[in-house]
Amino acid sequence: MTPFQRSVVAVVAAIPPGEVxxxxxxxxxxGFPGAARAVGTVLAGSDGLPWWRVVTASGRLVPGLEHDHxxxxxxxxxxxxxDGTAQRVGGVDGVTPGDHLSGxxxxxxxxx
Numbered sequence: 001m002t003p004f005q006r007s008v009v010a011v012v013a014a015i016p017p018g019e020v021x022x023x024x025x026x027x028x029x030x031g032f033p034g035a036a037r038a039v040g041t042v043l044a045g046s047d048g049l050p051w052w053r054v055v056t057a058s059g060r061l062v063p064g065l066e067h068d069h070x071x072x073x074x075x076x077x078x079x080x081x082x083d084g085t086a087q088r089v090g091g092v093d094g095v096t097p098g099d100h101l102s103g104x105x106x107x108x109x110x111x112x
Contacts (some may be wrong), residue, residue: 007031008042015053017076020086022057059085 001009007030015021021029023036032038036057043051052072055061061069061084070080079087 002028004032004035004038005042005046006037008047009049012046012051012054013041013048015050017050018078020053020055020073020078023054024057026054040052055086059087061085 008026011026011029017080023039024033025041027033027035030039033080039054042053043049050072051062054067060075062082066084070084073080073086081087
């Protein structure tokens with residue numbers, strides 16, 4: 001496993017139930033900002049990780065796995081809209097592109 005893969009696995013494994021990060025946020029927390037697409041590749045090849053706690057920058061679920069993704073998120077208390085996006089707490093529904101937090105406060109609690 002490469003240092004990048006180990007870092008991504010550590011970040012994703014540490015996301016608590018009910019919290020969701022974007023692929024870009026996982027990459028940044030892992031120390032590789034800009035490597036969002038590579039995060040998806042790591043998740044696709046990793047068993048046992050809570051992959052459902054990672055969404056696109058727009059809040060979309062994994063294409064082709066939307067049903068399973070939504071089921072896992074809902075089981076953890078995350079609201080998933082009819083449009084197939086995870087819903088944000090205390091603001092506009094969905095995750096607004098470019099609306100990223102930075103530093104140690106990146107994690108977002110999504111709406112139950």
